[in-house]
Amino acid sequence: MVAPIHLTGQLHVTDEFLQDLSKLSLDVERRPLQIGVDEAGRGPLLGSVHVAAAILPTTWSGLIEMQPLKDTPLSILTDSKQLSEKKRDMLYPIVQQHAVGYVVAEIPAAVIDQVNILQATMLGMRLCTEELLVVVAEHVARATNAVSCPIQAQILFDGNRCPELDCKRLAASKITQSAIDCQAWVKGDARHTSIAAASILAKVSRDQTMYDLDSQYPQYGIAKHKGYPTRAHIEAIESYGVLSEHRRSFAPVRRALENT
Template sequence: MTLTTKEVQQKLASIKSEDDPFLLECKKDSRKGVQQLVEKWYKNEEVEKRKQQQFYSMLRYEREARTKGYRLLAGIDEVGRGPLAGPVVASAVILKEDCYIPGLTDSKQLTATVREHYFELIKENAEAIGIGIVSPEIIDHINIYEATKLAMTEAIKDLKIDPDYLLLDAMKLDIPIDQQSIIKGDAKSVSIAASSVIAKVTRDRMMMNLAHEYPQYGFDKHMGYGTKIHLEALKQYGVTEYHRKSFAPVKALL
């Protein structure tokens, strides 16, 4: 082989099959650097295979719904039940039936950078996306559980296509659409995982914007959750209009 190690690396990056003649040729190359590149290729291939297997296993509930005749399946999830500040945000996502997003899972298991990557992939692979946002003021008025249901309902209303079936993460909604509630659904259903990522990224961006308005609270670091830095800022600077006044640590400061 006359290629340099760097040229081998560049060419291997485009190889998709274990039977590729170039990969087989590289395996015979005696150079240590090339052998390391081959080993890395196989490791990456194993990671991709696991992502693929995970993706197809997470289509189980979607497949079951389609065998019953449903076609427009919306995954529903929310983020922001626990924070002391900021809204609760829900998302409804109807994915294309032939979508393929390997590695997609519960947003809490992904880093912020990876979530942003999947956020864009989900938009490319979705028939429709809806967002529901419920403010701290309404959360205080109706309680966080009811606010979560309201955000989910608003997310469904925001869809440009009406779903005929809902897959929800451990919730049931009092609306006339057939639905299934799945415990830890964001790690078991691709549609729910997609909605969890959309909701998480949407809310995080809102909290980042809020951090510009109130830099002393560190909203960009804790997203409104009751961390030590947030509690200390609350004691020092007081309660803002974006805080949930019915939540105990905030209520105690009023």
């Protein structure tokens, strides 16, 4: 790739989680571990697209309408777009604290320009999912002295398509294709708690990068438009030029470069 892709995350595999996992593996219905995946920043002209994958505690995972988060620290969690920025910022550290594990991928503008925004988003979703699956599977295998991976995972992607996972990489951690159920959910961030958690991680982490860019380039008004193609943003590009962080494959930026 032409620019580095950054992955960050944490894992909190507790004894309680391991006990829950053991119970699930013995369950006749084989209820799977749920991993929610969402993105933020597909539409902007500026900056990276952020993708997050998150695992919530077993009892907190499920359909939002079934209220698995009632009386938990994440009781107000839903689609990040339905929450104010203040509430998203409040939830962000709480999701990080209480998630069993999460990974956030930052796919920079240069990669977006190289492979297009759809493929960059799919790449981020694949990397987040694989990284989280591998780390959790290996940790659980060590903790349980299992010869094979005991995890049955349900990967819930927000949107209308799923990325193609690297089966060889997963197999190296003894995760078989049959153990993974990938599902695409349109508006899934308003349906599943794990996708909603991922949406908070992706959205707030991306906003933080926008505020960082705003401090570097205050004349562009980035803190207000977050890189989206507002009139003020287009006028700033016309007045001050295209930044290295702009997505050159996006039409307004491409036209600005052609006119210089």
